[in-house]
Amino acid sequence: METIDIFLQNYWWFLVSLLGALLVFLLFVQGGQSLLFTIGKTPMQQKMLLNSTGRKWEFTFTTLVTFGGAFFASFPLFYSTSFGGAYWVWILILLCFVLQAVSYEYQSKKGNLLGTKTYKIFLLLNGILAPVLIGTAVGTFFNGAEFIVNKAQLSTVGNPVISSWATPWHGLEAAFVVWNVLLGLAVFFLSRVLALLYFINNINDDEIQKKSRKQLIIETVLFLVFFLTFFVHLLLQEGFAVDANKEVFMQPYKYFNNFIQMPVVLVVLLAGVVGVLFGIGKTILSAEWKKGIWFAGTGTVLTVLALLLCAGWNDTAYYPSLTNLQSSLTIQNSCSSRFTLKTMAYVSILIPLVLAYIVYAWRALDIHKITKKEMEENEHTY
Amino acid sequence: MIAEIDISLIDWSRAQFALTAIYHWLFVPLTLGLGIVQAIMETIYYKTGDEFWKKTAKFWMKIFGINFAIGVATGLILEFEFGTNWSNYSWFVGDIFGAPLAIEGVVAFFMEATFIAVMYFGWNKVSKGFHLTSTWLTIVGATISAFWILVANAWMQHPAGMHFNPDTVRNEMDSFWAVALSPVAINKFFHTVLSGWIIGGMVVAGISSWYLLKKRETKFALASIKVGVTFGLIACLLSMWTGDGSAMQVAEKQPMKLAAMEALYEGDNGVNLVGVGILNPSKKEYNDDKDPFLFKIDVPIPKFLSYLSFGKFNAYVPGIKDIIDGGYTTSDGSIALSALEKMRRGKLAVAALANYSLAKADSALFERRADSIKNAATAAESFAITSDGDTILLTSTELFAAKKADVYTRIAESRKQLNDNIKYFGYGYIKEPSDLIPPVALTFYAFRIMIILGGFLFLLFAISAYFSYKNKFETKRWLQWICLISILLAIIAGQAGWVVAEVGRQPWAIQDMLPTSAAISRLATSSVQITFFIFLALFTVLLIAELKIMINAIKKGPQINEQKN
Numbered sequence: 052m053e054t055i056d057i058f059l060q061n062y063w064w065f066l067v068s069l070l071g072a073l074l075v076f077l078l079f080v081q082g083g084q085s086l087l088f089t090i091g092k093t094p095m096q097q098k099m100l101l102n103s104t105g106r107k108w109e110f111t112f113t114t115l116v117t118f119g120g121a122f123f124a125s126f127p128l129f130y131s132t133s134f135g136g137a138y139w140v141w142i143l144i145l146l147c148f149v150l151q152a153v154s155y156e157y158q159s160k161k162g163n164l165l166g167t168k169t170y171k172i173f174l175l176l177n178g179i180l181a182p183v184l185i186g187t188a189v190g191t192f193f194n195g196a197e198f199i200v201n202k203a204q205l206s207t208v209g210n211p212v213i214s215s216w217a218t219p220w221h222g223l224e225a226a227f228v229v230w231n232v233l234l235g236l237a238v239f240f241l242s243r244v245l246a247l248l249y250f251i252n253n254i255n256d257d258e259i260q261k262k263s264r265k266q267l268i269i270e271t272v273l274f275l276v277f278f279l280t281f282f283v284h285l286l287l288q289e290g291f292a293v294d295a296n297k298e299v300f301m302q303p304y305k306y307f308n309n310f311i312q313m314p315v316v317l318v319v320l321l322a323g324v325v326g327v328l329f330g331i332g333k334t335i336l337s338a339e340w341k342k343g344i345w346f347a348g349t350g351t352v353l354t355v356l357a358l359l360l361c362a363g364w365n366d367t368a369y370y371p372s373l374t375n376l377q378s379s380l381t382i383q384n385s386c387s388s389r390f391t392l393k394t395m396a397y398v399s400i401l402i403p404l405v406l407a408y409i410v411y412a413w414r415a416l417d418i419h420k421i422t423k424k425e426m427e428e429n430e431h432t433y
Numbered sequence: 434m435i436a437e438i439d440i441s442l443i444d445w446s447r448a449q450f451a452l453t454a455i456y457h458w459l460f461v462p463l464t465l466g467l468g469i470v471q472a473i474m475e476t477i478y479y480k481t482g483d484e485f486w487k488k489t490a491k492f493w494m495k496i497f498g499i500n501f502a503i504g505v506a507t508g509l510i511l512e513f514e515f516g517t518n519w520s521n522y523s524w525f526v527g528d529i530f531g532a533p534l535a536i537e538g539v540v541a542f543f544m545e546a547t548f549i550a551v552m553y554f555g556w557n558k559v560s561k562g563f564h565l566t567s568t569w570l571t572i573v574g575a576t577i578s579a580f581w582i583l584v585a586n587a588w589m590q591h592p593a594g595m596h597f598n599p600d601t602v603r604n605e606m607d608s609f610w611a612v613a614l615s616p617v618a619i620n621k622f623f624h625t626v627l628s629g630w631i632i633g634g635m636v637v638a639g640i641s642s643w644y645l646l647k648k649r650e651t652k653f654a655l656a657s658i659k660v661g662v663t664f665g666l667i668a669c670l671l672s673m674w675t676g677d678g679s680a681m682q683v684a685e686k687q688p689m690k691l692a693a694m695e696a697l698y699e700g701d702n703g704v705n706l707v708g709v710g711i712l713n714p715s716k717k718e719y720n721d722d723k724d725p726f727l728f729k730i731d732v733p734i735p736k737f738l739s740y741l742s743f744g745k746f747n748a749y750v751p752g753i754k755d756i757i758d759g760g761y762t763t764s765d766g767s768i769a770l771s772a773l774e775k776m777r778r779g780k781l782a783v784a785a786l787a788n789y790s791l792a793k794a795d796s797a798l799f800e801r802r803a804d805s806i807k808n809a810a811t812a813a814e815s816f817a818i819t820s821d822g823d824t825i826l827l828t829s830t831e832l833f834a835a836k837k838a839d840v841y842t843r844i845a846e847s848r849k850q851l852n853d854n855i856k857y858f859g860y861g862y863i864k865e866p867s868d869l870i871p872p873v874a875l876t877f878y879a880f881r882i883m884i885i886l887g888g889f890l891f892l893l894f895a896i897s898a899y900f901s902y903k904n905k906f907e908t909k910r911w912l913q914w915i916c917l918i919s920i921l922l923a924i925i926a927g928q929a930g931w932v933v934a935e936v937g938r939q940p941w942a943i944q945d946m947l948p949t950s951a952a953i954s955r956l957a958t959s960s961v962q963i964t965f966f967i968f969l970a971l972f973t974v975l976l977i978a979e980l981k982i983m984i985n986a987i988k989k990g991p992q993i994n995e996q997k998n
Contacts, residue, residue, distance in 0.1 A: 106554055109546035112505065117538030119512055124535035127527025127603075134513060135520025135954030142517065142964055145510055146971070152506035153975050156498055162985035164978035202602040205525070205951075206787035208780070208862050209437045212521045212955040213602070221960065387528045388598070388605040398536055405543045412547045412567070419558050431495075431553050 059392035060382045061364060063125035066399055068359035070118040071189070072352045075238060077111035078185070079348070080104045082246030084151070084178030085239070087171060090250065090262050095423060097171070098159075101433045103253045103421045104246055105155045110409070112152060124395050128200065128385035129370055132214040136198045137188070137222025144184045151177040155433045179239065186238030188222075190231030192362040193285060193306065195371040197224060200378040217374040230288075233281040240274035241327075241351065248334060248344035255420040264335065271331050286310075291371035291379055299368050299379045309361045316364070320357035326350025438950060445961040446518045446953050451935070452965065453510050455928060456972045460504030460979075462927050465579060465626055466633015466668075467497045468572030472565075473660055479565045485993060489653055490568075491556075492991035493637065498553060499983050503975055510968065518961065522942055522952035529595050529606040530585055533613070537581035544574030579629070580622050587618035589943045590934070591686045597855050599789045599848065604946070617686065620678045627672035628930060631890060632923045634665025638897060639920035640987055642913035651907065653993045658916075659901045666894035672887065677741065683937075684742035684750070685764055687944060689869060690937035692753045693876040695738060696725045700752035700761065703736035709881060712874050719753045719870055753873070757866050772866035778853075779860030785850035792843035799837040859946045868948075871939040879932035886926035893919055 083104030091097035123130040134141050150173040157163045158170030197217040204213045218224050225231045247263045247270060254260070290305020302308070310317040330347030333340050363369035368379035386392060419425070426432055471493040478486035512534060516523050523530070551559060551567035559567070594611030595604045606612060638661040641654035683691045692700070695707055698719060710729030731737075736746040743750075743764055751769065755761050759771030770778075863869060897916060900906040906913075938944060942952035 106550055109505075109550065110543075112509070113538065113542040113546040116509055116512060116542055117535070119516075120531065120535035120538040123516070123523065123527060124531030127523055127531050130516045130527060130531070131520035131523035131954075134516025135518070135523070135956070138517055138954070138956055138960060141513060142967075145513055146967070148509055149506040149971060149975075152509070153502045153978070156502040157978055157982060160499070160982040160985070161989075162978075162981035164974070164981050202524075203787065203790050205521075205602050206783050206790065208783060211862065211951045212438065212953065213524055214520055215955045219957070221956070387531065388601070390609075391528050391532055391606050394606070394609045395532055395535060398532075398539060401539060405539060409543060409547050412551050415559050415563070416550060416554055429554075429557070431498075431556070 055393075056389055059389060059396060060386050062396060063121075063386065063392055064363040064369070064382045065360065066402075067118070067121055067125060068356050068363070069352075070114060070121055071359050072355035074111065074114045074118055074185070075241070075355045076245065076348050076351045077107070077114050078182050078238065078242040079245035079249050079344075080108050080111045081151075081178045081181045082239075082242030082244070083249065084174040085182075086243055086246055086250075086266070087175055087178070090247075090259060090266060095426065096256070096259060098426050098432065099254050099256060099259060099421050099423070100250065101155065101158070101174075102426065103250055105433045106416070107413075108151060108155055112148065115148065121395075125387055125392060126380070126382065126385045127387060128214075129380055132198055132200055132380065132385075133196070133370065136214055136216035137191075137196060137225070138216075139220070140184060140188055140222035140225060144181065144188070147177040147180040147184070150174075151181070159433055178242075182239040182242040183235040186235035187225055187231045189238075189359075190228065190234040190281075191225050192359070192369055192371075193234075193288070193290070194225075194228050194230050195291065195373040195379075196222075197374045198372050198378060199375045200372070200380075230281060230284055233277050233284075237274060237278035237281055240270050240277060243270045244274055244331060245344065245347060245351065248330060248347050251334060252341045252344045253417065253421055255422045264338070267331065267335060271335075291368035291376075293366040293368055293381050293383075297381075297383065299371070299376045299381070301376075305367065306361055309365045309367060310357075313360070313365055316357050316360050319353050319360075323350045323353030323355075323357060326353060438953065438955070439958055440950075442956065442958045442961065443950050443953055445958055445965060446956075447949060449518060449961055449965045449968065450511075450514055452968055452972070453507055453514060454931065454935070456976070457504065457507040457511055458928060458931055459924065459976065460500050460507065461579070462629035462632040462924075463500045463636055464497065464504050464575050465572070465629030466631065466664075467493055467500070467636060468575055468633070469630060470633055470637050470660055470664060471497060472568045472572050473664070474657075475565050475568050479561055485652070485656075488991055488993045489656060492653070493657070494552065494568075495986055496636075496640075496983060499979060499986065501549070503979050506975070507972065518954050518956070519942070519952050520954035522947060524603055525947055525952070526592075526595075526604050526943060528603055529588065529592075529612060532606065532609070533581040533585040533588075537578050541574045541578035541581060544570055545578065546574075548574065576626060579626055583622045583625055584613055584615070584618040586934075587615055587621045588612055589941075590621075590938060591615060591617040591682070592943055592946055597851070597858065599786055599851055600793070602786070602790070617682050620675055620682060624672060624675035624679050625930075627668045627675060628927045630668035631665055631672060631887075632920075632927055634661045634663075634668060634894065635890065635916070635920050635923035637661030638665065638894075638916045639918075642916040643987065644990065645907060645913050646910065646917070650990050650993060653991050655901070655907060658897065658906055662894050662897040662901055665890070666898050669887070669891040669894055673891070676887070680741045681744070687938060688751050688763075689753065689756050690871065690876070690933075691742060692751065692756060693871045693873045693937050694880040694933060695750075696873055696877045697738075697750065697752040698725050698754050700750050700755040702739065702749045703747045704738040704750045705731035705735060706737040706741060707877075707881075708732045709885075710877075712877060719757060719867060725873075753870055757869065772860075772863075772869055775857045775860040776863050776866070778857040779863065781861075782851055782854035782858045783861035785847045785854065788847035789844060789851060792840055792847055795840045796837075796844060799833075799840055802833070857945065859941065859943070859948055859951070862948050862951045863940070868940055871937050876933055876937040879929040879936065883926050883929040883933060886922050886929070890919065890923055890926065 083100060087097055087100055091100045154170040154173040158167050163170065198214060199217060200214050202213050205211045244267065247267045250259055250263045286307040288306065289301045289303050291299055292302035292305050293299055310320065327347045327350035330343040330350060334343035363382050368381045370380035372378035471490050474486055474490035474493065478490055548567040548570040551564065552571050555564055555567060593615045594608035595606050598605045638658050641657040641661065644650040644654040696712055697704065708730045711727045713723060713725055713727050716723040716725050739748040739750055740746045742748060749761065751761050757772045759769045759774060761769050763769050893915060897906065897912060900909055900912060940948040942949045
């Protein structure tokens with residue numbers, strides 16, 4: 052394989068990982084939804100919460116869509132194998148995002164058919180299910196899934212489907228692997244931690260501030276318990292490695308070795324962890340400090356980025372098959388052609404521009420904090 | 434392992450995709466059309482500083498927002514359904530098809546998502562100029578997203594800019610610009626977006642008419658109508674032009690679709706265009722010689738179909754029977770192959786791919802063995818090798834070399850056979866020639882509905898614009914009623930257009946390259962049935978909620994001070 056191919060495959064794995072990392076950060080919107088009834092005790096408080104994280108829901112949603120599109124364009128075999136195979140997991144994720152998309156706009160509107168409460172419960176459902184399911188699905192990147200890929204099948208007229216799932220559960224079986232679920236729960240509590248930090252930053256209301264700071268401690272402890280258990284296990288577990296003949300084999304301490312063999316990724320990971328802990332810690336210790344979300348948010352992006360890079364770089368199978376080891380997907384065997392990866396690499400030059408205008412528009416709106424006054428005065432609120 | 438893909442799985446997968454697409458297309462055209470209307474209104478506000486226009490724009494933005502959310506929701510499902518329900522498709526052409534979807538996300542969706550937030554929540558937070566820019570960028574983002582998804586759709590109708598790579602067993606892109614700027618894509622983009630503008634214009638005119646009928650919000654309604662009908666009229670004119678372009682492309686690239694649109698079974702030179710007609714339900718086979726029509730009236734311009742299709746009144750338009758039987762001269766001068774011949778070549782291509790893959794696997798074995806032979810082993814059994822399914826004992830290095838050469842000959846031969854027949858690859862999966870005929874009645878009637886309603890809307894916009902500019906619209910209650918009812922007609926016209934495009938290309942997921950039967954995911958039919966009904970129930974409930982919220986918002990109205998009249 053030529054250097055350009057290796058570069059492009061790694062570059063695209065980096066971009067997909069970055070999008071995944073941004074998505075996990077943006078799940079703070081979901082975290083906010085799951086806390087709607089925990090922090091918001093009065094209708095006004097709930098309204099402020101909804102208008103805080105809620106005004107960012109389209110970013111999370113768009114990042115999910117773009118993550119899907121980018122994965123499709125760069126690693127189409129994953130798109131076809133996982134989405135077509137782990138059918139039920141993805142359908143559940145999609146359904147709960149459909150509920151979210153309409154609920155913000157509809158919950159406070161007259162004539163909304165189902166009633167405000169129902170839409171708030173939809174938001175709660177999305178707030179819980181989306182992080183748990185996405186986290187659990189990502190867990191299969193390290194713990195494997197049950198599928199077979201046989202490209203020769205395409206020549207079998209009458210039954211030409213190349214990817215098949217080996218269990219009738221079509222993805223739900225991932226929920227029976229404790230290490231997947233641990234990651235799902237870690238992502239869930241992380242999303243709640245981030246949401247609390249965002250409330251603290253974004254809402255000018257004493258009661259919400261106080262409650263958020265108190266709740267932050269509980270959520271942080273739960274997050275750390277689940278994440279650390281997952282992470283320690285990850286470092287100790289056997290991993291799916293690829294040898295020089297492109298054969299996949301089980302290697303002890305594969306992921307631990309990946310961090311050691313890719314010191315830059317290790318540094319990113321550590322920086323991320325420090326960012327998350329600093330963001331949370333200083334918020335808890337300093338009653339006036341409100342910038343925790345930016346440290347913990349950046350930390351989240353870095354940590355998740357490092358984890359996903361660890362899953363795909365350094366001769367690792369990022370979507371391992373438990374049914375047939377050699378069906379496992381690697382960034383080499385599942386990627387698009389050089390031409391497409393190159394073309395899309397040119398498109399990716401636009402990403403910093405996109406990030407720049409997002410930051411600009413976000414700041415322009417967030418300079419004005421959420422207050423009771425705005426909720427009462429402004430015509431367009433959720 | 435399932436022995437053969439169940440027909441019902443294909444049907445349900447198609448039904449689910451069609452359901453999602455139909456729902457998606459209830460909302461998206463309104464986003465595309467209304468987005469421009471409200472941006473124009475805010476521009477007037479920006480230029481004149483007149484608060485009236487700000488309130489007017491804000492009212493339409495409220496309607497836009499109610500509609501936008503559900504369009505986004507159904508769009509998400511559509512994108513992921515390519516993976517969940519059409520996984521083989523996603524591998525077979527993902528190298529090409531994934532790119533526009535990714536670009537749509539990066540370039541368009543973020544623009545939309547970022548600036549829609551400013552549009553809604555930024556009125557008192559950012560400057561007037563920044564706000565106006567955001568309103569425009571929201572609709573520019575939405576329109577760019579429409580462009581990329583239509584590039585993807587157009588590519589399925591007319592694949593271009595790629596080649597088949599037997600080593601990876603898929604199609605690979607070799608010209609991005611051939612994909613992105615394919616004439617079919619450009620035409621489809623304009624035709625589709627314009628249909629959204631027509632619907633946007635009609636919704637604005639229709640809702641405003643309702644206020645006039647109720648004698649409320651008169652100034653707002655009349656001002657909105659003026660913008661709406663002007664916009665709609667321009668969109669209608671342009672859409673007729675792009676529709677004409679579309680017909681020519683279909684004639685050239687999807688002759689079977691054109692034949693189905695016209696229920697034309699036997700082709701001829703100088704064919705008339707059917708105006709209206711009722712199909713003969715007892716016509717069951719394409720070659721049963723029964724008259725396809727119980728009744729029909731042609732468009733009074735003679736030989737119009739030939740002219741619309743190929744720009745010449747005497748051009749030959751093949752019918753369904755001709756396309757199945759072959760033997761006529763196509764527009765590029767070649768003699769059309771029969772369906773059976775295409776299927777024969779398709780099967781050769783599919784078989785060649787199988788042979789190529791086997792030979793390639795064997796060659797890898799020989800390459801690996803070559804190393805071990807060099808490393809000394811001379812015992813005959815060390816040369817035992819399984820090639821092409823048989824175990825062969827290679828008793829000498831000469832024999833080894835000869836067999837190895839055989840393998841490379843097989844690779845070259847199968848490659849050649851594949852290349853010679855690749856154009857008909859998809860036909861290899863077709864069982865009967867009649868499978869190549871799309872549902873004629875659905876395509877025929879949908880096409881008539883689109884054309885007739887399109888013409889009607891054009892007249893309606895023209896008449897409404899006339900009265901609107903003469904300041905007489907307010908007194909024409911009959912016209913206000915028609916405008917109100919025509920909201921539904923505009924939506925039906927748009928849906929009918931998509932039915933023509935999508936049903937008319939059956940059985941193909943990708944024209945001539947991959948039929949839907951070979952494009953699906955391997956799932957239990959019952960799973961797809963369950964998700965179909967979940968989506969049906971969910972989308973229907975949300976649609977009802979959307980309509981109720983919208984009606985409430987309309988009843989409440991923009992509440993612009995009436996004494997200004």
